[in-house]
Amino acid sequence: MIRTRSLDSDGSRLRRLAPLALPAAWGAVAVAWKFACPPAREPGLPIRIATSVVFLSVGIGLVLGVRRGLARELARARTVAEATQRVLLRPPPGRLEGLTLAAGQLSASRGASVGGDLYGAVATPHGVRIVVGDVRGHGLAALGAVVAVLGSFREAAHDEPELAGVLRRLERALERHLRERARDEHPSRAGTDPEHPAAEEFVTLLLLEIGPDGRLAVFDCGHPAPYRLGRTARRLLVGDPLPPLGVLPLPAVLRPYTAARLLPGETLVLHTDGAEEARDHRGRFFALDTALAGPPGEAPEALVRRVRTELLHHTGGRLADDVALLVVRNDRARVPAQPAEPGLRRPRTAPSPHC
Template structure:
């Protein structure tokens, strides 16, 4: 019964063109005018069949457009579940994020981000899968799915990173088996030597301390009233999937985020974007102009960088771009317990 209804629904747009076609054939066979010779009869016949043909094309088009809209709605819902927007506020932090996909018609691509509140602090991941567009979604799903579980379960940031590595490894092995069924189901020694993911893991604690583990990803910018400064940190690890993680993971205590201070996270598609003449997008200059002497508003800053990036490239991106802003809206700890003091958001001091 369900299959019958499905077929009826699919064939419904063809009902009117089919009726028109039957009328045209009947007219040709039975109407005396259609059986006459001469210019007038030919013109009348042509008009009838042209009308029938137009109706048939329009009927097919309406059906295809309706089905395409349904497919797009389902795809958009699935993409939003995969790369859901972060909450505007999370444990005293204000957040905003956006992604630009290089694949036309796709809401997500090879970049990923997520922020979750945990007993260990707010943990954030941002990453970039090698390649872009829809083919990279499998690795994005593997890394994000693992992070959403590990961020709550693992007490140390290094444990989260190792869970991401294992999840990515499983995904690559499964994909290699699917692409090479002749392997007999055995896991290849190197499932995909050219597949890797750059990852930046952050943990923002209640006192504003920011811990970081970086696997080949661009470091964020620290934003304040004096402008944008790169976060001072050490040498990053290789990207996930390129080499095994070392036994000791260097967790960097890279910065303390003061009340009102913000971090700008991005993937390399932002700074590598070029215009028609080959000039790179000057991300730091855009951030400086946006925040110098003014408070940082995460959503407004994301919109400004997003618009500047599209203007610079003329809307023609060659790589996916992910952007995220995290602002500390927590109150400054009072000097004396008896004086709670006002809870205000102040611009961050100039980073040194």
């Protein structure tokens, strides 16, 4: 195995140096011609021009070779980043238990396709469970917390019969991540002060469950409330917020907010605060509620694409924070009232004594 790895390393090194082989050979010929060929040492303008052209060609070849190598490395890095995004923030299924879903994400870090926002949706025996979260900060430094929270959610959503149990599992997963990161970043181990102190890291998130009848159970841990789209775009009430995970311990008793429903035909838009805090060059905030008020019956995927386009146009492509959107539309059929079966009479009620 060691020999195989050594051969792979040597082959990779040779592939990186291949674009420089031709310019290097040309340069060797030019130097040999300059110092070993007697006509090259003769004075005169034609000889000087010829020498300058040769060395200029060598320089251009070297620059193009290095540029080609860097372009290949960048393409490989983008491929790895896209694969990482598909693993961490894999798109939700288009359909889950009669719900239509679509999601999109934008990273504020230039050249990064993943950031500090997270989302996930799974169908479980307890209902469709969804999480949307935002790790403090953005970009690649927040990936560890994203991995911890999403990994825990994908297991706990199936294992825990109560939504409160899912939330406590997410809290414990984040606490373990922060302890391990604090240990790795301790000055006695790293030798320097941590660049991103784990003690300052926390996660805001929205955790909800959609039952078969459209009834919602919601936990809001310091996260922006979602929008419900019907005839208009309006905020969905989610109850009193809990503290973000990683700031304070969760209360001993957890009860989700259950007074809201997602009726057939209605759409729920979950988002991170980067969507509402995005500004243009004049400092004006992005009007997310106005952007969501699109054509009636718009498909979730089309809604995500349109909001993404309007957001990039508003900011000129310069985002100050990561942005994530998750759109859920209830496409479950409304069951009409069933008529009485033939041959069955409605039971007669006793007459009122006041008649």
